[in-house]
Amino acid sequence: MVRVPAAKVSLSTASAYPESCATSFEIASRLGYDGVEIMVWTDPVSQDPAALQRLSDHYSLPIVAIHAPTLLITQRVWGSDPWPKLDRACEVATQVGAGTVVVHPPFRWQRDYARGFEAGIRDLEERTGRRLAVENMFPWRARTREIQAYLPGWDPLGFDYDHVTLDLSHTATAGSDALAMAEALGERLAHVHLADGLGSAKDEHLVPGRGAQPCAELLERLAARDWAGNVVVEVSTRRLRTREEREADLAEALAFARLNLAATGAHG
Template structure:
Protein backbone atom coordinates (compact mmCIF):
# COMPACT_ATOMS: atom_id res chain seq x y z
CA UNK A 1 0.00 0.00 0.00
CA UNK A 2 1.60 3.29 -1.07
CA UNK A 3 0.55 6.68 0.24
CA UNK A 4 2.16 9.92 -0.82
CA UNK A 5 4.33 11.33 2.01
CA UNK A 6 3.27 14.80 0.86
CA UNK A 7 -0.26 14.02 2.03
CA UNK A 8 0.91 13.67 5.64
CA UNK A 9 1.65 16.54 8.03
CA UNK A 10 5.25 17.25 9.04
CA UNK A 11 4.80 15.12 12.18
CA UNK A 12 1.99 12.60 11.61
CA UNK A 13 -0.11 11.35 14.52
CA UNK A 14 -0.90 7.64 14.30
CA UNK A 15 -3.28 5.52 16.34
CA UNK A 16 -1.68 2.41 17.80
CA UNK A 17 -3.87 -0.67 17.58
CA UNK A 18 -2.85 -1.26 21.23
CA UNK A 19 -5.00 1.78 22.13
CA UNK A 20 -8.23 0.02 21.15
CA UNK A 21 -7.58 -3.24 23.02
CA UNK A 22 -9.55 -5.48 23.51
CA UNK A 23 -11.09 -4.47 20.17
CA UNK A 24 -9.60 -5.82 16.94
CA UNK A 25 -7.11 -4.40 14.44
CA UNK A 26 -10.02 -3.59 12.11
CA UNK A 27 -11.44 -1.30 14.80
CA UNK A 28 -8.16 0.60 15.03
CA UNK A 29 -8.34 1.50 11.34
CA UNK A 30 -12.03 2.43 11.56
CA UNK A 31 -11.52 4.63 14.63
CA UNK A 32 -8.41 6.25 13.14
CA UNK A 33 -10.41 7.27 10.08
CA UNK A 34 -13.46 8.42 12.05
CA UNK A 35 -11.40 10.57 14.44
CA UNK A 36 -9.08 12.07 11.84
CA UNK A 37 -5.76 10.40 12.66
CA UNK A 38 -3.01 10.44 10.03
CA UNK A 39 -2.34 6.70 10.10
CA UNK A 40 -2.05 3.55 12.20
CA UNK A 41 0.64 1.70 14.14
CA UNK A 42 -0.05 -2.04 14.13
CA UNK A 43 1.04 -4.06 17.14
CA UNK A 44 1.63 -7.67 16.13
CA UNK A 45 -0.20 -9.99 18.52
CA UNK A 46 -1.80 -13.43 18.37
CA UNK A 47 -4.58 -11.82 16.31
CA UNK A 48 -4.22 -13.27 12.80
CA UNK A 49 -4.98 -9.99 11.02
CA UNK A 50 -2.11 -8.23 12.82
CA UNK A 51 0.27 -10.85 11.37
CA UNK A 52 -0.92 -10.72 7.76
CA UNK A 53 0.41 -7.95 5.47
CA UNK A 54 -2.18 -8.71 2.81
CA UNK A 55 -5.09 -8.22 5.21
CA UNK A 56 -3.44 -5.11 6.66
CA UNK A 57 -3.04 -3.63 3.19
CA UNK A 58 -6.74 -4.28 2.51
CA UNK A 59 -7.68 -2.40 5.71
CA UNK A 60 -5.27 0.41 4.85
CA UNK A 61 -6.88 0.79 1.42
CA UNK A 62 -10.43 0.54 2.72
CA UNK A 63 -9.99 3.17 5.41
CA UNK A 64 -7.40 5.27 3.55
CA UNK A 65 -5.13 5.01 6.58
CA UNK A 66 -1.41 4.47 5.94
CA UNK A 67 0.40 2.03 8.21
CA UNK A 68 3.17 4.16 9.71
CA UNK A 69 4.78 1.63 12.06
CA UNK A 70 4.82 -2.05 12.98
CA UNK A 71 5.33 -3.02 16.62
CA UNK A 72 7.19 -6.34 16.69
CA UNK A 73 5.79 -9.09 18.99
CA UNK A 74 8.61 -8.71 21.54
CA UNK A 75 6.40 -8.12 24.57
CA UNK A 76 6.34 -10.72 27.33
CA UNK A 77 2.70 -11.48 26.40
CA UNK A 78 3.56 -12.13 22.72
CA UNK A 79 6.51 -14.48 23.24
CA UNK A 80 4.63 -17.27 21.44
CA UNK A 81 3.98 -15.17 18.33
CA UNK A 82 6.30 -15.85 15.37
CA UNK A 83 8.62 -18.14 17.27
CA UNK A 84 12.25 -17.30 17.93
CA UNK A 85 13.47 -13.81 18.74
CA UNK A 86 15.25 -13.13 15.44
CA UNK A 87 12.29 -14.52 13.51
CA UNK A 88 10.09 -11.89 15.16
CA UNK A 89 12.45 -9.11 14.06
CA UNK A 90 12.86 -10.45 10.51
CA UNK A 91 9.13 -10.98 9.94
CA UNK A 92 8.25 -7.59 11.42
CA UNK A 93 10.76 -5.84 9.15
CA UNK A 94 9.53 -7.78 6.12
CA UNK A 95 5.93 -6.88 6.91
CA UNK A 96 6.81 -3.22 7.48
CA UNK A 97 8.42 -3.11 4.05
CA UNK A 98 5.39 -4.81 2.47
CA UNK A 99 2.83 -2.43 3.99
CA UNK A 100 4.96 0.69 3.48
CA UNK A 101 5.73 1.37 7.14
CA UNK A 102 8.94 3.24 7.84
CA UNK A 103 9.53 2.02 11.39
CA UNK A 104 9.61 -1.23 13.35
CA UNK A 105 9.29 -0.80 17.12
CA UNK A 106 10.95 -3.45 19.26
CA UNK A 107 11.75 -3.94 22.95
CA UNK A 108 15.24 -4.59 24.33
CA UNK A 109 16.12 -8.28 24.70
CA UNK A 110 15.07 -10.13 27.84
CA UNK A 111 17.85 -11.36 30.10
CA UNK A 112 17.17 -15.02 29.22
CA UNK A 113 17.65 -14.33 25.49
CA UNK A 114 21.43 -14.39 25.90
CA UNK A 115 22.59 -15.21 22.36
CA UNK A 116 20.05 -12.86 20.81
CA UNK A 117 20.95 -10.09 23.27
CA UNK A 118 24.68 -10.32 22.55
CA UNK A 119 24.09 -9.92 18.81
CA UNK A 120 21.19 -7.50 19.10
CA UNK A 121 22.79 -4.14 18.12
CA UNK A 122 24.52 -5.58 15.06
CA UNK A 123 21.57 -7.81 14.18
CA UNK A 124 18.92 -5.09 14.10
CA UNK A 125 21.27 -2.90 12.07
CA UNK A 126 21.65 -5.73 9.54
CA UNK A 127 17.90 -6.46 9.34
CA UNK A 128 17.05 -2.76 9.01
CA UNK A 129 19.45 -2.38 6.08
CA UNK A 130 18.21 -5.57 4.43
CA UNK A 131 14.55 -4.51 4.43
CA UNK A 132 15.00 -0.76 4.09
CA UNK A 133 13.25 0.12 7.36
CA UNK A 134 14.40 1.55 10.69
CA UNK A 135 14.28 -0.57 13.82
CA UNK A 136 13.74 1.63 16.86
CA UNK A 137 14.37 0.15 20.32
CA UNK A 138 11.83 1.24 22.91
CA UNK A 139 12.68 2.51 26.38
CA UNK A 140 11.38 0.18 29.07
CA UNK A 141 11.59 0.31 32.89
CA UNK A 142 12.95 -1.62 35.87
CA UNK A 143 10.95 -4.59 37.12
CA UNK A 144 10.45 -4.79 40.88
CA UNK A 145 10.06 -8.04 42.83
CA UNK A 146 9.24 -7.63 46.54
CA UNK A 147 10.45 -4.07 46.32
CA UNK A 148 13.81 -4.92 44.76
CA UNK A 149 14.83 -4.45 41.14
CA UNK A 150 15.00 -7.64 39.09
CA UNK A 151 17.18 -7.67 35.99
CA UNK A 152 14.66 -8.35 33.25
CA UNK A 153 16.48 -6.92 30.22
CA UNK A 154 19.95 -7.47 28.79
CA UNK A 155 22.01 -5.40 28.87
CA UNK A 156 19.46 -2.88 30.27
CA UNK A 157 15.89 -1.56 30.10
CA UNK A 158 17.21 1.87 29.09
CA UNK A 159 18.29 1.91 25.41
CA UNK A 160 19.81 5.40 25.52
CA UNK A 161 23.37 4.43 26.53
CA UNK A 162 23.36 1.40 24.21
CA UNK A 163 24.70 1.42 20.62
CA UNK A 164 21.28 1.52 18.97
CA UNK A 165 20.93 3.78 15.96
CA UNK A 166 17.21 4.48 16.42
CA UNK A 167 15.03 4.70 19.54
CA UNK A 168 11.30 4.77 20.32
CA UNK A 169 10.33 6.88 23.34
CA UNK A 170 7.36 5.90 25.53
CA UNK A 171 6.18 8.41 28.17
CA UNK A 172 4.45 5.83 30.37
CA UNK A 173 7.59 3.69 30.57
CA UNK A 174 9.65 6.78 31.36
CA UNK A 175 7.29 7.60 34.24
CA UNK A 176 7.83 4.20 35.86
CA UNK A 177 11.59 4.59 35.46
CA UNK A 178 11.52 8.08 37.01
CA UNK A 179 12.86 9.67 33.84
CA UNK A 180 12.03 13.12 32.44
CA UNK A 181 10.82 12.52 28.89
CA UNK A 182 11.31 16.13 27.86
CA UNK A 183 15.00 16.10 28.81
CA UNK A 184 15.59 12.63 27.38
CA UNK A 185 13.96 13.50 24.05
CA UNK A 186 16.04 16.65 23.81
CA UNK A 187 19.18 14.62 24.42
CA UNK A 188 18.36 11.92 21.89
CA UNK A 189 18.45 14.27 18.91
CA UNK A 190 18.54 12.40 15.59
CA UNK A 191 18.48 9.00 17.32
CA UNK A 192 14.80 9.50 18.16
CA UNK A 193 12.77 7.74 15.47
CA UNK A 194 9.33 7.25 17.01
CA UNK A 195 7.23 8.38 19.99
CA UNK A 196 4.50 6.60 21.94
CA UNK A 197 2.33 9.42 23.24
CA UNK A 198 0.82 8.60 26.62
CA UNK A 199 1.47 9.57 30.24
CA UNK A 200 2.11 8.01 33.62
CA UNK A 201 3.11 8.43 37.23
CA UNK A 202 6.06 6.93 39.15
CA UNK A 203 3.93 4.38 41.01
CA UNK A 204 5.41 1.26 39.43
CA UNK A 205 2.47 0.63 37.09
CA UNK A 206 2.52 0.90 33.29
CA UNK A 207 -0.60 3.07 33.22
CA UNK A 208 -0.62 4.47 29.68
CA UNK A 209 -2.71 7.43 30.77
CA UNK A 210 -3.99 10.16 28.49
CA UNK A 211 -1.35 12.91 28.13
CA UNK A 212 -1.90 15.48 30.84
CA UNK A 213 -3.24 12.94 33.32
CA UNK A 214 0.20 11.95 34.58
CA UNK A 215 3.42 13.71 35.54
CA UNK A 216 5.41 13.60 32.31
CA UNK A 217 6.12 16.82 30.40
CA UNK A 218 4.30 15.63 27.31
CA UNK A 219 3.31 19.06 25.98
CA UNK A 220 6.82 20.46 26.27
CA UNK A 221 8.30 17.39 24.59
CA UNK A 222 5.94 17.62 21.61
CA UNK A 223 6.55 21.34 21.29
CA UNK A 224 10.29 20.69 21.22
CA UNK A 225 9.88 18.12 18.45
CA UNK A 226 7.82 20.54 16.37
CA UNK A 227 10.31 23.38 16.87
CA UNK A 228 13.17 21.04 15.99
CA UNK A 229 11.49 19.99 12.70
CA UNK A 230 11.65 16.35 13.79
CA UNK A 231 10.73 13.88 11.04
CA UNK A 232 9.31 10.94 12.99
CA UNK A 233 5.81 9.74 13.90
CA UNK A 234 3.90 10.30 17.15
CA UNK A 235 1.79 7.22 17.84
CA UNK A 236 -0.98 7.44 20.43
CA UNK A 237 -0.67 4.46 22.79
CA UNK A 238 -3.09 5.07 25.64
CA UNK A 239 -5.08 2.49 27.56
CA UNK A 240 -8.83 2.56 26.87
CA UNK A 241 -9.64 -0.75 28.54
CA UNK A 242 -11.50 1.04 31.33
CA UNK A 243 -13.86 2.77 28.89
CA UNK A 244 -17.43 1.86 29.81
CA UNK A 245 -20.00 4.32 28.50
CA UNK A 246 -21.08 4.63 24.88
CA UNK A 247 -18.46 6.55 22.97
CA UNK A 248 -16.08 6.92 25.93
CA UNK A 249 -13.18 5.21 24.13
CA UNK A 250 -13.71 7.47 21.13
CA UNK A 251 -13.77 10.56 23.36
CA UNK A 252 -10.45 9.61 24.97
CA UNK A 253 -8.77 8.95 21.63
CA UNK A 254 -10.14 12.17 20.15
CA UNK A 255 -8.93 14.11 23.19
CA UNK A 256 -5.44 12.66 22.83
CA UNK A 257 -5.36 13.51 19.13
CA UNK A 258 -6.35 17.10 19.94
CA UNK A 259 -3.59 17.27 22.54
CA UNK A 260 -1.01 16.02 20.03
CA UNK A 261 -2.08 18.40 17.27
CA UNK A 262 -2.19 21.38 19.65
CA UNK A 263 1.38 20.87 20.80
CA UNK A 264 2.88 19.79 17.46
CA UNK A 265 2.29 23.19 15.88
CA UNK A 266 5.69 24.69 15.13
Protein backbone atom coordinates (compact mmCIF):
# COMPACT_ATOMS: atom_id res chain seq x y z
CA MET A 1 0.00 0.00 0.00
CA VAL A 2 1.11 3.56 -0.71
CA ARG A 3 0.57 5.99 2.14
CA VAL A 4 -0.89 9.40 1.47
CA PRO A 5 1.89 11.77 2.57
CA ALA A 6 1.16 14.14 5.43
CA ALA A 7 2.90 17.04 3.69
CA LYS A 8 0.90 18.91 1.07
CA VAL A 9 2.37 20.34 -2.13
CA SER A 10 1.58 23.98 -2.85
CA LEU A 11 2.57 26.43 -5.58
CA SER A 12 4.33 29.71 -4.96
CA THR A 13 2.88 32.50 -7.07
CA ALA A 14 6.52 33.41 -7.81
CA SER A 15 6.73 30.19 -9.85
CA ALA A 16 4.25 31.51 -12.40
CA TYR A 17 5.87 34.94 -12.83
CA PRO A 18 5.34 36.96 -15.03
CA GLU A 19 1.77 35.65 -14.84
CA SER A 20 -0.44 37.45 -12.33
CA CYS A 21 -1.34 36.28 -8.85
CA ALA A 22 -4.86 35.47 -10.05
CA THR A 23 -3.50 33.38 -12.93
CA SER A 24 -1.26 31.51 -10.48
CA PHE A 25 -4.36 30.31 -8.61
CA GLU A 26 -5.97 29.16 -11.86
CA ILE A 27 -2.84 27.23 -12.86
CA ALA A 28 -2.44 25.69 -9.40
CA SER A 29 -6.07 24.54 -9.42
CA ARG A 30 -5.94 23.04 -12.90
CA LEU A 31 -2.69 21.17 -12.27
CA GLY A 32 -3.86 19.74 -8.96
CA TYR A 33 -1.75 21.56 -6.36
CA ASP A 34 -2.97 21.42 -2.75
CA GLY A 35 -2.57 25.11 -1.98
CA VAL A 36 -0.83 28.39 -2.80
CA GLU A 37 1.93 30.50 -1.25
CA ILE A 38 1.59 34.22 -1.97
CA MET A 39 4.72 36.15 -2.89
CA VAL A 40 3.84 39.73 -1.94
CA TRP A 41 5.11 42.10 -4.60
CA THR A 42 3.91 44.84 -6.95
CA ASP A 43 0.85 42.90 -8.17
CA PRO A 44 -1.95 44.68 -6.22
CA VAL A 45 -3.84 41.40 -5.72
CA SER A 46 -0.88 39.92 -3.82
CA GLN A 47 -1.22 42.75 -1.28
CA ASP A 48 -5.00 42.60 -0.85
CA PRO A 49 -6.29 40.03 1.67
CA ALA A 50 -9.91 40.37 0.47
CA ALA A 51 -8.92 39.69 -3.15
CA LEU A 52 -6.73 36.78 -2.07
CA GLN A 53 -9.56 35.27 -0.05
CA ARG A 54 -11.91 35.51 -3.03
CA LEU A 55 -9.38 33.63 -5.18
CA SER A 56 -8.86 31.03 -2.47
CA ASP A 57 -12.62 30.48 -2.16
CA HIS A 58 -13.22 30.45 -5.92
CA TYR A 59 -10.57 27.80 -6.61
CA SER A 60 -11.02 25.93 -3.29
CA LEU A 61 -7.28 26.29 -2.65
CA PRO A 62 -6.01 27.25 0.80
CA ILE A 63 -3.35 29.92 1.14
CA VAL A 64 -0.67 28.13 3.14
CA ALA A 65 1.86 30.94 3.46
CA ILE A 66 2.53 34.60 2.84
CA HIS A 67 6.04 35.44 1.64
CA ALA A 68 6.80 38.85 3.14
CA PRO A 69 8.19 41.50 0.73
CA THR A 70 11.76 41.28 2.03
CA LEU A 71 13.53 40.62 -1.28
CA LEU A 72 15.71 43.21 -3.02
CA ILE A 73 13.06 43.66 -5.71
CA THR A 74 10.31 44.24 -3.12
CA GLN A 75 12.18 46.63 -0.84
CA ARG A 76 9.61 49.41 -1.47
CA VAL A 77 6.47 47.28 -1.24
CA TRP A 78 4.53 48.32 1.89
CA GLY A 79 7.17 50.96 2.63
CA SER A 80 10.85 50.67 3.47
CA ASP A 81 10.66 50.01 7.24
CA PRO A 82 10.99 46.22 7.66
CA TRP A 83 9.12 45.66 10.94
CA PRO A 84 5.83 47.24 9.77
CA LYS A 85 6.14 45.11 6.62
CA LEU A 86 6.37 41.95 8.73
CA ASP A 87 3.47 43.13 10.90
CA ARG A 88 1.37 43.63 7.79
CA ALA A 89 2.39 40.25 6.34
CA CYS A 90 1.23 38.60 9.58
CA GLU A 91 -2.06 40.51 9.43
CA VAL A 92 -2.66 39.34 5.86
CA ALA A 93 -1.75 35.78 6.84
CA THR A 94 -4.23 35.88 9.71
CA GLN A 95 -7.00 37.25 7.49
CA VAL A 96 -6.56 34.56 4.81
CA GLY A 97 -5.90 31.69 7.21
CA ALA A 98 -2.24 31.15 6.33
CA GLY A 99 -0.27 29.67 9.22
CA THR A 100 3.17 30.64 7.95
CA VAL A 101 4.94 33.85 6.97
CA VAL A 102 8.19 33.32 5.08
CA VAL A 103 10.88 35.87 5.93
CA HIS A 104 14.36 36.56 4.55
CA PRO A 105 17.06 37.61 7.04
CA PRO A 106 18.02 41.30 7.00
CA PHE A 107 20.51 42.68 4.52
CA ARG A 108 23.80 43.76 6.07
CA TRP A 109 22.99 47.45 5.50
CA GLN A 110 19.83 47.06 7.65
CA ARG A 111 21.90 47.07 10.84
CA ASP A 112 19.24 48.30 13.25
CA TYR A 113 16.76 45.73 11.93
CA ALA A 114 19.36 42.97 12.12
CA ARG A 115 20.40 43.86 15.67
CA GLY A 116 17.02 42.89 17.11
CA PHE A 117 15.99 40.38 14.46
CA GLU A 118 15.98 37.14 16.45
CA ALA A 119 14.11 38.61 19.42
CA GLY A 120 11.77 40.55 17.15
CA ILE A 121 10.80 37.46 15.16
CA ARG A 122 10.09 35.57 18.37
CA ASP A 123 7.97 38.45 19.72
CA LEU A 124 6.01 38.73 16.48
CA GLU A 125 5.23 35.02 16.53
CA GLU A 126 3.92 35.28 20.07
CA ARG A 127 1.77 38.32 19.28
CA THR A 128 0.26 37.06 16.04
CA GLY A 129 0.14 33.28 16.36
CA ARG A 130 1.80 32.93 12.92
CA ARG A 131 4.92 30.87 12.26
CA LEU A 132 7.64 33.19 10.96
CA ALA A 133 9.85 30.78 9.02
CA VAL A 134 13.21 32.42 8.36
CA GLU A 135 14.71 31.28 5.06
CA ASN A 136 18.25 30.01 4.48
CA MET A 137 20.09 32.27 2.06
CA PHE A 138 23.64 32.28 0.61
CA PRO A 139 26.76 34.44 0.32
CA TRP A 140 26.93 36.70 -2.71
CA ARG A 141 29.84 36.06 -5.06
CA ALA A 142 31.54 38.41 -7.49
CA ARG A 143 34.43 36.87 -9.44
CA THR A 144 36.78 35.63 -6.70
CA ARG A 145 35.17 37.61 -3.89
CA GLU A 146 32.53 36.37 -1.47
CA ILE A 147 30.29 38.93 0.22
CA GLN A 148 28.33 38.25 3.39
CA ALA A 149 25.16 40.09 2.40
CA TYR A 150 22.92 39.07 5.31
CA LEU A 151 22.84 39.77 9.05
CA PRO A 152 22.92 38.15 11.47
CA GLY A 153 23.82 35.55 8.81
CA TRP A 154 22.61 33.61 5.78
CA ASP A 155 22.71 30.17 7.46
CA PRO A 156 19.83 29.79 9.97
CA LEU A 157 21.40 26.90 11.89
CA GLY A 158 23.32 29.04 14.34
CA PHE A 159 20.46 31.36 15.24
CA ASP A 160 17.54 31.22 17.62
CA TYR A 161 14.66 30.81 15.17
CA ASP A 162 11.81 28.52 16.16
CA HIS A 163 10.77 28.02 12.53
CA VAL A 164 12.87 27.84 9.36
CA THR A 165 12.19 27.63 5.62
CA LEU A 166 14.62 25.35 3.77
CA ASP A 167 15.13 26.47 0.15
CA LEU A 168 16.99 23.98 -2.05
CA SER A 169 17.97 26.51 -4.69
CA HIS A 170 19.64 28.52 -1.93
CA THR A 171 21.51 25.49 -0.58
CA ALA A 172 22.85 24.96 -4.12
CA THR A 173 24.10 28.53 -4.39
CA ALA A 174 25.57 28.47 -0.88
CA GLY A 175 27.20 25.06 -1.32
CA SER A 176 25.34 23.85 1.78
CA ASP A 177 24.42 20.23 2.50
CA ALA A 178 20.62 20.30 2.32
CA LEU A 179 20.15 16.91 3.98
CA ALA A 180 22.46 17.79 6.85
CA MET A 181 20.69 21.11 7.30
CA ALA A 182 17.27 19.45 7.40
CA GLU A 183 18.56 16.93 9.94
CA ALA A 184 20.14 19.61 12.12
CA LEU A 185 17.00 21.75 12.04
CA GLY A 186 14.85 18.89 13.30
CA GLU A 187 11.47 20.18 14.49
CA ARG A 188 12.43 23.73 13.54
CA LEU A 189 12.03 22.82 9.85
CA ALA A 190 8.57 24.22 9.19
CA HIS A 191 8.50 24.92 5.45
CA VAL A 192 10.30 23.76 2.30
CA HIS A 193 10.82 25.68 -0.93
CA LEU A 194 11.25 22.90 -3.48
CA ALA A 195 13.60 23.83 -6.31
CA ASP A 196 16.98 22.74 -7.62
CA GLY A 197 20.31 24.22 -8.58
CA LEU A 198 23.66 23.37 -10.10
CA GLY A 199 25.74 25.35 -7.63
CA SER A 200 26.37 28.45 -9.71
CA ALA A 201 26.67 31.90 -8.14
CA LYS A 202 23.16 32.64 -9.40
CA ASP A 203 20.05 31.63 -7.48
CA GLU A 204 18.69 29.34 -10.21
CA HIS A 205 15.40 27.87 -8.89
CA LEU A 206 15.39 25.00 -11.37
CA VAL A 207 12.63 22.41 -11.60
CA PRO A 208 13.47 19.67 -9.05
CA GLY A 209 15.45 16.87 -10.65
CA ARG A 210 17.23 19.16 -13.11
CA GLY A 211 20.04 20.21 -10.79
CA ALA A 212 22.42 18.64 -8.31
CA GLN A 213 20.44 19.02 -5.08
CA PRO A 214 19.14 15.95 -3.17
CA CYS A 215 15.52 16.94 -3.77
CA ALA A 216 14.20 13.37 -3.95
CA GLU A 217 16.16 12.25 -0.90
CA LEU A 218 14.93 15.18 1.17
CA LEU A 219 11.29 14.50 0.29
CA GLU A 220 11.71 10.80 1.05
CA ARG A 221 13.21 11.58 4.46
CA LEU A 222 10.41 14.01 5.27
CA ALA A 223 7.81 11.44 4.27
CA ALA A 224 9.52 8.74 6.36
CA ARG A 225 9.18 10.87 9.48
CA ASP A 226 5.60 11.84 8.56
CA TRP A 227 6.56 15.50 8.38
CA ALA A 228 3.41 17.59 8.05
CA GLY A 229 4.82 20.95 6.97
CA ASN A 230 4.30 22.59 3.61
CA VAL A 231 6.29 21.71 0.50
CA VAL A 232 6.05 24.70 -1.83
CA VAL A 233 7.25 24.57 -5.42
CA GLU A 234 9.26 27.75 -6.00
CA VAL A 235 10.88 27.50 -9.43
CA SER A 236 11.70 30.07 -12.07
CA THR A 237 9.69 29.95 -15.29
CA ARG A 238 10.08 33.59 -16.30
CA ARG A 239 12.31 32.83 -19.30
CA LEU A 240 9.85 30.40 -20.88
CA ARG A 241 8.14 31.64 -23.99
CA THR A 242 4.60 30.30 -23.64
CA ARG A 243 1.97 29.50 -21.02
CA GLU A 244 2.10 25.86 -22.16
CA GLU A 245 5.84 25.59 -21.43
CA ARG A 246 5.36 27.20 -18.03
CA GLU A 247 2.55 24.85 -17.08
CA ALA A 248 4.53 21.82 -18.28
CA ASP A 249 7.37 22.74 -15.90
CA LEU A 250 4.98 23.30 -13.00
CA ALA A 251 3.23 19.99 -13.69
CA GLU A 252 6.61 18.22 -13.76
CA ALA A 253 7.58 19.78 -10.42
CA LEU A 254 4.30 18.69 -8.84
CA ALA A 255 4.67 15.14 -10.13
CA PHE A 256 8.24 14.99 -8.78
CA ALA A 257 7.10 16.13 -5.34
CA ARG A 258 4.17 13.73 -5.12
CA LEU A 259 6.21 10.74 -6.31
CA ASN A 260 9.01 11.25 -3.82
CA LEU A 261 6.79 12.14 -0.88
CA ALA A 262 4.88 8.89 -1.39
CA ALA A 263 7.90 6.69 -2.17
CA THR A 264 8.73 5.62 1.37
CA GLY A 265 5.12 4.74 2.05
CA ALA A 266 5.17 2.04 -0.61
CA HIS A 267 6.15 -0.59 1.97
CA GLY A 268 3.36 0.63 4.26
